[in-house]
Amino acid sequence: MSIDTVRVDLGARSYDVRIGRGLLARAGAEIAPLVPKGRGVAVLTDETVAGLHLDSLRDGLGGIGMVAHAMAPGEATKGWAGLAEAVDWLLAEKVERRDIVVALGGGVIGDLGGFAAAILRRGVRFVQVPTTLLAQVDSSVGGKTGINSVHGKNLVGAFHQPSLVLADIDLLASLPERDFLAGYGEVVKYGLLGDAAFFDWLEANGPALAAGDAALRQYAVRRSVEMKAEIVARDETEQGDRALLNLGHTFCHALETATGYSGRLLHGEGVAIGCALAFELSQRLGLCPQEAPGRVRAHLRAMGMKTDLADIPGDLPGVDALIGLMLQDKKVVDGRLRFILARDIGAAFVAADVAMEPVRAVLAEALSGR
Numbered sequence: 001m002s003i004d005t006v007r008v009d010l011g012a013r014s015y016d017v018r019i020g021r022g023l024l025a026r027a028g029a030e031i032a033p034l035v036p037k038g039r040g041v042a043v044l045t046d047e048t049v050a051g052l053h054l055d056s057l058r059d060g061l062g063g064i065g066m067v068a069h070a071m072a073p074g075e076a077t078k079g080w081a082g083l084a085e086a087v088d089w090l091l092a093e094k095v096e097r098r099d100i101v102v103a104l105g106g107g108v109i110g111d112l113g114g115f116a117a118a119i120l121r122r123g124v125r126f127v128q129v130p131t132t133l134l135a136q137v138d139s140s141v142g143g144k145t146g147i148n149s150v151h152g153k154n155l156v157g158a159f160h161q162p163s164l165v166l167a168d169i170d171l172l173a174s175l176p177e178r179d180f181l182a183g184y185g186e187v188v189k190y191g192l193l194g195d196a197a198f199f200d201w202l203e204a205n206g207p208a209l210a211a212g213d214a215a216l217r218q219y220a221v222r223r224s225v226e227m228k229a230e231i232v233a234r235d236e237t238e239q240g241d242r243a244l245l246n247l248g249h250t251f252c253h254a255l256e257t258a259t260g261y262s263g264r265l266l267h268g269e270g271v272a273i274g275c276a277l278a279f280e281l282s283q284r285l286g287l288c289p290q291e292a293p294g295r296v297r298a299h300l301r302a303m304g305m306k307t308d309l310a311d312i313p314g315d316l317p318g319v320d321a322l323i324g325l326m327l328q329d330k331k332v333v334d335g336r337l338r339f340i341l342a343r344d345i346g347a348a349f350v351a352a353d354v355a356m357e358p359v360r361a362v363l364a365e366a367l368s369g370r
């Protein structure tokens, strides 16, 4: 099976996303053009990923030397203390301005490692090696890097594009099923937001893809990355169209906050439920066909994914509290909710000023099903 290349076209900051099997094993050949002669690379990872993949990366790098630092796994690492730990380690390893940092891991390590690279010596280059489906199709591409603050998630950060992304499809085989399906929530999002034919393809191929078919997985990652690359090239810093990538996220962030960013709801699970709710809202506003929300939910159900609020274990706050959490979202401008709505499957758009009443009605109905 061959390796696909998707170019993220950003002028002098353009880079390739390489997608395929066996990329870790050929990491040396892939990364070598970026590494100054006689220098090695500094790898940031977490303890779980290190146990699974660090030796393979070391072998794959061949003649390129490697030092590595494994951080505690989990979202708590993505804060000020974790950032200081990463940056101080890179400085202790004498990483210089022209060197390459490699972020080997999921979204936490990619975001944190990317931000450490952005601020180290006022910016060094970095390579993303995403190890989760969510990181391969979303967080490793597009240059959003950062950490969480006590005031909220991802509130401190920088746009810093990687120099290369290596998405090795074989690494997805080591993911627990729940994590894989959560990442699949972001894959479905791409079909829903901009490519109805891709959503058709996912309906037909999703179950085999989830069961482990590597060729189908590679196509799904490639198509997702192509869509993200095209949107990021149009709007790198989210002044407009990049917000389309937030389909489902306003509902998702409220639900994540309500569940305390705990194991009760993974981010990709919240995105899937949020997409279903965004289609319910679009239909209630008379924007999309009657049958579209049912079709979205039927696919999520067929994949064994969380689809409704009833699928979230434990208590949820009421409508008013959920609306209150939505109003705290980064996407609120002057107290008005900015939603990504849809005219149909594959036809999302940014709606800047959504009335509260239909949002309340959708949430009330969704909560009554619990």
Ligand code: GLY
Binding pocket: 138, 139, 141, 142, 144, 242, 245, 246
């Ligand atoms: N994850 C959304 C974005 O990269 O813009």
